[in-house]
Amino acid sequence: MSSRWIETRRDIFEALGRLPAALFLSWSDTKARYKRSMLGPFWLTLGTAIGVGGLGFVWSTLFKMDKATFIPLLTVGLILWGFIAGIVTESSQLFIQNAQLIRNLRIPLFFYPIKLILRHLINLAHNAIVILIVFLIYPPDWHWGAWLVIPGFFLVVLNLSWMSLFIGMFAARYRDTETAIANFMPLLFFMSPVLFKAEQLGVGSWIVWLNPFSYFISIVRDPLLGHPSPDFVWPVAIVMAILGWAVTLVMFNSRRTRIPYWI
Template identity: 45%
Template sequence: MLLNNALYLAWADTKARYKKSVLGPLWLTLSSMVGVLGLGLVWGTLLEEDMNTFVPSLSIGLIIWFLISGAVGDGATTFIRQSSVIRNVSIPHWFFVIRALARHVINLAHNLVIVLIVVLYFNVELTLNALLVIPGFLLVLANLFWITFFLGMVGARYRDLEYLISSFLPLLFFISPVVFRADRLPENMNIIWLNPLSYFIEVIRKPILGEVPDAKTYVIVVGILAVGCLVTYLFYRLRGHRLSFWV
């Protein structure tokens, strides 16, 4: 029941954001499409890439980035935004995390239209490997859950975290394999693999492009999930009871 309510409120939040606009949430798709076309033309020309392979890779990477950066960027304000509810109503704190994360999944659903158009236009061959996008997406979603939960707690305690994250997200974009393919970089650029978001992108993008992610990628994504959940759980056990005072 609580889960259904969280999902309903997430959809209501999305509709409220575009209240009285003609296209409504479709503006999400249009703005993302402009970003894909703009970056595709500019970077494809600068890097002298084959557009038939570059644009599909870029568009998928960009859509995944929107999901990840949106969840991470809003994570620090997850509980702050619901401060009045947290102070006055007894609701499990995971409810607010699900609500926040569901908004970004709804945005992703709108942006999937772009991926479909790109796949059809550039004749991207979908193989059985594409089914691996399901476990990959679920692993990323599970990671975004603990990240949102953890950042929400820390952000409620330290309000500067929100601005710190917004300052570093643009840097993370350029050291994440969104515009470029990680497997095509020279060895001296392997520093991007120190960025955990690189694995989140690759574990979803590669299956759509007909490739199988490396076993190492899955191991690291699962490892990040296990460690992250443990740290979040311990932090919540120690400080979670003070959350209503922090917000």
């Protein structure tokens, strides 16, 4: 094994070992952001509740959809989209934003994607309150398949972690990445089954499955709402995680030591 690879592996494992520190820091980042506001991080919850409430009632009326199916669908979809899009978009700033830290302290570089994902998990936990409330109003009919939400969510986080590292590195080297991502995200939003179910597109539903984020939403939302995901969703997400991590590891291994110079 080459010494470079040993160093790369050490970077990743050391970063994982610093999980408590990452959690503490992402919590203190969240607190810092809402400092001097009365509701604190619960502004997130409130914001999501307002968004979901407004959109849910307007669209269910507009598209003449049954509120009991549409509102839970929209709520979970929007919140998951916020989680995914937040990580992907902010990853383009991952190393650039932390430039000062990277240049001054020896911290494993994989620490930064971990910290970013944890911060978004904290946000997600605040937003989950809205899901809970919606489920109280419109109880989903769960069956035994609902437990799949746990491995499903884990698989999504596994995928998002390679994406975050990959985008972070790429964006540190090529500065257009950030703008490119910011411009593509709205398109991907309309290509994800947030406002609709993929089946509703009929023959055209393949467009939705071109978008990698559709799989993430489907894999978590379907069991939560009590219906099975399409058969191909799990295999695609697993293959994506394996291939994505393989490519990212090769890139991280060969370019890791250049990151402090790029930023």
